[in-house]
Amino acid sequence: MSDLDGQTAHTALREAASQVLDNHDLVLEEIVVTGPRSMPEVRLIVDLPEDQLGSADLDAVAIASRELSDLIDADDSLLGPDPVVLEITTPGVDRELTAVRHFRRSRGRLLSLTVDGTLYRARLLAVTAGDVLILRQEPGRDDRGRPLRMPQGTSERLDIPVAEVSTAQVQVEFDPPADLAQLIADADADADPTASKES
Structure with missing residues (x-):
């Protein structure tokens, strides 16, 4: 597993994802890429802004996921021309609080x-x-x-x-x-x- 959060290779993806998520009052926590190069799995972990309490609305997460998937399909500069498995999820309860x-x-x-x-x-x-x-x-x-x-x-x-x-x-x-x-x-x-x- 490689956590590519913050690396320049995914700057374009981070910027595009942040713009989509911002429309749904969500923020990008990190990008995690796993799986083989032939079919990588890209997981975007999203959350509410830090000034909000509660949990992210799952309907908003689902809509943002569809919009971002369409964007990635239309723009090869984000993840390349090869197919990828995209998952958008929220942090689990077992996440360590570090920031x-x-x-x-x-x-x-x-x-x-x-x-x-x-x-x-x-x-x-x-x-x-x-x-x-x-x-x-x-x-x-x-x-x-x-x-x-x-x-x-x-x-x-x-x-x-x-x-x-x-x-x-x-x-x-x-x-x-x-x-x-x-x-x-x-x-x-x-x-x-x-x-x-x-x-």
């Missing part, structure tokens, strides 16, 4: 993070302009479903610079907090105090 934009897209989600060898289970509420994560620790439940408690004296809130995060991944959950929207709004105001003054 600041990944964290911004994950606001409101429960994360598993490793910082200086310590594992945290915390909900990402905001990312400051200085790329600091504002998190709320959530210890989870025991095997009987009872809420776990954090050690006494442990702060619920964590402020961790993205640069200090060794690993981070979104956790699948089925019962997010009922007050999640308010938690995010409060954290956003805390992350950018000028925003509340301007509104």
